[in-house]
Amino acid sequence: MHHFAEKASGRRNFLSLLLKTAGALLSVPGISLAVSNAHRYRDYTVQDIIDIVLEEIPGAPFKETVDTLKSGSAGQQVTGIVTTMFPTVSVIAETARRRANFIIAHEPTFYNHLDDPQWVANNQVVQQKQALLQRHGIAVWRFHDYWHTHRPDGIGYGVLKKAGWEQYYQPGERMLQMPPAALKDIVAHLQRSLGIAHVRVIGDPAQQCARIVLVPGAAGGKMQVSMVEQAHPDVLIVGEVHEWETAEYIRDARAMGAKTALVVLGHAVSEEPGMEWLVDWLQPKVPGLTVAHIPSGDPFTWH
Known part of the structure; x- marks a missing residue:
């Protein structure tokens, strides 16, 4: 005792x-x-990362959204995060080389808005891509609706920042009121700052432009035309157009005396800076994890 x-x-x-x-x-x-x-400084699962992101998105989580997991599982441990526009085969390969396993992509993985693998039945490319992702154990989460809902719009602000135009941004406004510059100089600046090899333009290269509407990505013809009708900008800068909608509207409008020019940057390259900015936005929220951007790039060559 x-x-x-x-x-x-x-x-x-x-x-x-x-x-x-x-x-x-x-x-x-x-x-x-x-x-x-x-x-x-802990281990993060895919769901942990998603939850951290959604904490800063107004109204999240949404009842209906395309921003869902396209591969992998919510419970898998994250070894590294890659942001990109499109999770292309080359982006997947580079992600695996870096020993990362979570891709946050702005646009679809399987070639249609809902990422329906049966959009075209028995799609061999879809099946091979699914197998590639599974082989490397890579989760893909689409970050489209939520990033556009962030204030400021994550894509739009990222483009403005890379172009050096963020000082002209006014919350809630589409119009950028800028010092007058020739259309050709604005185009050259965008090509240089955003790293775009070729753009398409409707307008007079010498035309002076001060009122600019910048809408990266594919907002759709109705929205693009509505913006011109309401705001009458000197130039409308977009990612892509349906050529039978906005492009023909601008051509006819100019033939009848209107002054609005059109600059078409390309879908992927026009929104990529927004996914690049996501790295700066997300990295401080996940200490101990590496967040990096891998550009998917422009799929086209020019001849």
Whole structure:
């Protein structure tokens, strides 16, 4: 009995010493911060990352959205994150080479808006791509509706930032009021700053432009034409058009005396800067994980 009491007393003394030592360590500058933040440097699952992102999206989660997992599972541990426009075969291969396993992509993986693998029945390319993703254990999450809902719009702001035009942005406004410049100079600036080899233009290269509407991606002809009708900009800059809609409208409008020019950048290259900016936005929220951008690039060559 006496022996047991001695052992119990020894344990109490040891615990007391341990607590005092811990207290002393916590009083050392830097140590308390490391201990208190230790929980931040943890393993993340795909769902953890999604939840962190959605915390800053107004109204999220949405009842209906295309922003769903296209491959992988919500519970898998994330080894690294890649942002991109399209999760192309080359992007997937580079992601695997970097030993990352979570791609956040703005646009579809399987060639249609809903990523329905049966959009074209027995699609061999879809099946091969699914097998490639499975072989490398890569999860793909589409980040389209949510990123456009972020304030400011994550894609639009990323493009403005890369073009050096963010100072002209006014929350809630589509119009950028800028110092007058020739259309050809605006086009050259966009090509240089956004890294675009070729653009398509309807308009007079010497025309002075100060009122600019910038709508990257594929907003659709109805929205594009409506913006011109309402705002009467000097130039409408878009990602892509249905050639039988906005392009023909601009051509006829100019023939009848209107001054609005049209610049078509290309879908992928016009929105890529928004997914590049996602790296800066997301990296501080997931300490301990590497977040990197791999551009999907322009699929076209010009001859």
